Amino acid sequence: MPSTTKSMLDTYLESINLDRARLAAVIDALNACAQACTACADACLSEDMVAELTKCVRTNLDCADICTTTARVLSRHTGYDANISRSLLEACAAACKACGDECAGHAGMHEHCRVCADACRACERACRDLLATMS
């Protein structure tokens, strides 16, 4: 079943500079990562050892905010400005890398960090792959 993201992209009548299937996959990865990071930040707050997870909470909050904003910007095609998309994708890949590294460091201890690290890795890869096709 195609995601709502791909269904909506398929209804767009004007031309889009990027491959639609790839673009939909990136947007889905961004939304999944934002959701995982929001949930992981809260799961960290519920741990007895929250004092050792404060950097993880912070990185999760940054990554969630940046992924949500990047998904929104990539969902707009009217008056497209490659410069904004490109620099935002760079910032987003950096945030996903930092959050993926941080969560991976706790993955052996906390299952929520393991699942979140996977979502961050997948999102970072999707952002970098899209960037590679834009230059």
Add this chain to the structure above:
Amino acid sequence: MPSTTKSMLDTYLESINLDRARLAAVIDALNACAQACTACADACLSEDMVAELTKCVRTNLDCADICTTTARVLSRHTGYDANISRSLLEACAAACKACGDECAGHAGMHEHCRVCADACRACERACRDLLATMS
């Protein structure tokens, strides 16, 4: 395949007052609706007849913002406050109803409004069903 939302909820060790499968389905419906509304607002801007779609753009923007915020609040379980979740779900159902009605009015003419109306209806239903289990 379970969504990332459900996988993350399954890692949460503390108790949650709501059924996890249902909660994951609501959060997924909220994120799908936010994505559809963001895309529909932009697709409306690309139409020749944009002047007849300005209310649709506005309702889409409201609905996207409210659905994203509601998904975030429902993804947090630490220090849960039923009062905030409930009143926000009421506001979200109202926004989905308004946006679903507005998009449905253009669904015969614009395929993006048709797909978006479906996402709004599904999300409104999911919010109301969850509200019914909270009282």
Add this chain to the structure above:
Amino acid sequence: MPSTTKSMLDTYLESINLDRARLAAVIDALNACAQACTACADACLSEDMVAELTKCVRTNLDCADICTTTARVLSRHTGYDANISRSLLEACAAACKACGDECAGHAGMHEHCRVCADACRACERACRDLLATMS
């Protein structure tokens, strides 16, 4: 000096159902509260006793998200829907009340909670005052 919010409202040519000075004051209170809550959540994370502040972090995150979304919705006048504004203002007042109460409980110990509680109280009052003029 008028805030940017009021300057922008003054440029709006169409009629607005609400008093512009009051509306600008509410939007400014919402943005100030969102900012205070975002900063307070992070300041809580930096405290040695973060384990006793996890509910405060969570309430701050909810309040920041809801205030930002409410400020956006109130800044839109095209195709105005009183029903959405009203229900969102109710949810926002509830979030400000909860966050103001939570922060007030830590105000004697943490200056960031004292300043944030004040911002939440002012914002809750502004939301309720606006609601009173809408019915």
Add this chain to the structure above:
Amino acid sequence: MPSTTKSMLDTYLESINLDRARLAAVIDALNACAQACTACADACLSEDMVAELTKCVRTNLDCADICTTTARVLSRHTGYDANISRSLLEACAAACKACGDECAGHAGMHEHCRVCADACRACERACRDLLATMS
């Protein structure tokens, strides 16, 4: 009167790598720009000539989202990662430049675009000044 932003920063007990007065000014510029862009997008939708302003609406929406996210990230100091702040500030300056240019092109015709262009210019300058102190 100091802004809430500066009052909150003054309560932060741990060290911050950046000058607090400058940081508060950047965050205030980001929030003011986000507010102006949200209002300008809506004011464009209310114009008879909206068909000529669709790129302006889109750029306003991007700029509002990116400024709000950047203000949030800069408001967090726990587990600070200069790499994320720097790349996000670059993306934000690019968005403010694009939106400032677009709005300036309509400033003679639409007062909301004139006020918004000023907010974008001020915000772009604040982002670039902060970036200069970070390298």
